[in-house]
Amino acid sequence: MERKKFVSLMVRYGFYALVIYFFVWSFQKNYFSYLFKETETFVLLTRQHLELVAVSSLLAIAVALPSAVLVTRPRFRQTEWIFTNLANLGQTIPVLAVLALMISILGLGFKTAVFALFIYSVLPIFRNTVAGLNSIDDRLIDAAKGMGMKPHQILFRVELPNAAYSIMAGIRTAIVINVGTAAFAFLIGGGGLGVWIFTGIRLFDNSALLSGAVPVTLLAILADYLLRLLEYVVVPKGTRPSANA
Amino acid sequence: MITFDHVTKIYEGDVKAVDDVAFTVEKGDICVLLGPSGCGKTTLLRMVNRLESITEGEIRINGKSNRDLDTIELRRSIGYVIQSNGLFPNMTIEENVTVVPSLLGWDRKKKRERYHTLMELVGLDPAEYRKRYPHELSGGQQQRVGVARALAADPPVMLMDEPFGALDPITRERLQDEFIQIQREVKKTILFVSHDIDEAIKMGNKIVLMRDGKIMQHDTPSEILVHPKNEFVSRFVGKDRAIKNLSLHTVEDLQKEIGLGDINETIQDTKTVNIHQDLRNTLSTLMNQEAEQVIVTDDHGEKLGTVTIDHVQRYLHLEIREKAPVSTEG
Numbered sequence: 001m002e003r004k005k006f007v008s009l010m011v012r013y014g015f016y017a018l019v020i021y022f023f024v025w026s027f028q029k030n031y032f033s034y035l036f037k038e039t040e041t042f043v044l045l046t047r048q049h050l051e052l053v054a055v056s057s058l059l060a061i062a063v064a065l066p067s068a069v070l071v072t073r074p075r076f077r078q079t080e081w082i083f084t085n086l087a088n089l090g091q092t093i094p095v096l097a098v099l100a101l102m103i104s105i106l107g108l109g110f111k112t113a114v115f116a117l118f119i120y121s122v123l124p125i126f127r128n129t130v131a132g133l134n135s136i137d138d139r140l141i142d143a144a145k146g147m148g149m150k151p152h153q154i155l156f157r158v159e160l161p162n163a164a165y166s167i168m169a170g171i172r173t174a175i176v177i178n179v180g181t182a183a184f185a186f187l188i189g190g191g192g193l194g195v196w197i198f199t200g201i202r203l204f205d206n207s208a209l210l211s212g213a214v215p216v217t218l219l220a221i222l223a224d225y226l227l228r229l230l231e232y233v234v235v236p237k238g239t240r241p242s243a244n245a
Numbered sequence: 246m247i248t249f250d251h252v253t254k255i256y257e258g259d260v261k262a263v264d265d266v267a268f269t270v271e272k273g274d275i276c277v278l279l280g281p282s283g284c285g286k287t288t289l290l291r292m293v294n295r296l297e298s299i300t301e302g303e304i305r306i307n308g309k310s311n312r313d314l315d316t317i318e319l320r321r322s323i324g325y326v327i328q329s330n331g332l333f334p335n336m337t338i339e340e341n342v343t344v345v346p347s348l349l350g351w352d353r354k355k356k357r358e359r360y361h362t363l364m365e366l367v368g369l370d371p372a373e374y375r376k377r378y379p380h381e382l383s384g385g386q387q388q389r390v391g392v393a394r395a396l397a398a399d400p401p402v403m404l405m406d407e408p409f410g411a412l413d414p415i416t417r418e419r420l421q422d423e424f425i426q427i428q429r430e431v432k433k434t435i436l437f438v439s440h441d442i443d444e445a446i447k448m449g450n451k452i453v454l455m456r457d458g459k460i461m462q463h464d465t466p467s468e469i470l471v472h473p474k475n476e477f478v479s480r481f482v483g484k485d486r487a488i489k490n491l492s493l494h495t496v497e498d499l500q501k502e503i504g505l506g507d508i509n510e511t512i513q514d515t516k517t518v519n520i521h522q523d524l525r526n527t528l529s530t531l532m533n534q535e536a537e538q539v540i541v542t543d544d545h546g547e548k549l550g551t552v553t554i555d556h557v558q559r560y561l562h563l564e565i566r567e568k569a570p571v572s573t574e575g
Binding site: 139142143144146147148149150153161162236238239 | 325337345348
């Protein structure tokens, strides 16, 4: 046990050291110059990036949650495979293919980018919500019915609260991945921090590249942290996994 | 009062889970549905609050068919206890206990008062457990909360589906004893599913022994033990039915019938039993201690006399072999 602890601590501090070294190194080489030279552009790109993530994620939640609830209702049980396959399909098609396809319909720009990101976010949310709802002990539902709860009361008072941990994990995964994927929006004129990343790649300009890539990474970490906080608020105390350990 | 009027349940594919069952549970009685697994006892229970539909026949609660009532109203007016895991993990103990009152729209103060009363009834400290969650409680405590929850809206009728089935033997016995005490206070009409003959004898005023969806025998526990109607019943009851029957009688019964022995001061190393102890446990004390006699005491510890194996044997012959049927009252 002691040994395990020691190794995990070493790995963690080694990682921190690398990150600090990276920042020191990149600052010395003046790789973040864009952030200071073109602060206005940076703010604009970050705002675009956040908009892309926010709109597509909210849409994905709005679609995935209700459909997951729908397919877990007894009446629609048989349709679960259709939805699961649809969501899987969305995940399998390469980003560029989705973009190419949608450009012909929605044209270039923000809308297409949002659509592509939305397609990618639906699956993890949908699948985790279905898994969370399916993992609820049948006897719990039975007890709820036996107490005289109506179907919507069973859903909101028993099923969703008990699946909350799983649902939140799905949302968190989707959004964190989304923050990274949103960099591709540049390719179809969707804006965002991808603009600097791809410019940097093409011009072999480390400065531009890192001024885009590092903020994206930090955004992803920040999103993860904030969503964990939200998780703490949303998931009922009695159903957290640590509670059952 | 619950009346089963020729109730039949047929599942798809012509499987008769319950076959023309007719009997009545009197008000204030505990009726135990007993039988091997798959005999239809749980299905029968779940038909009362319509978790299962009724194919044919009718179930009446206090004279009213349960089909005439709205399903939701019906279920809220019936207490329902299942084997462990029935508590909602996302809710605190207080929220769990007051689920039905919440559904019925009681105000906060009334709910809190009810919570206190119920927790005290089932022997848990209301303040200590209010903000706790089910997973923080032991199996026995969870099941007490389950009983409290079923009693929350003071339903006249309760359905209990192997409520103590998942507990260890010691906890189970304690909860059974406590529940009998609770029942003396609340006097509900209870339908109780069990597969355990000992539990059925202990808990039931009446036992309905089932097999393949049919009633094999519907009688008092002692009738079933003394006069099993057919081969199946006597096999289910077991060869030790005479001994099982002893658990329905107390030392006090024995004293009334044949009196106690004198206290022989020269015999050392004797055990004492309370006069209200049942004869089955008394007998096993006698056997396990290899003592020739046990001293019987009353509730104040006063020595009343002694019991030997011989006494028990004589009582068994007199009471169970010859005087049967025996009333189970008292």
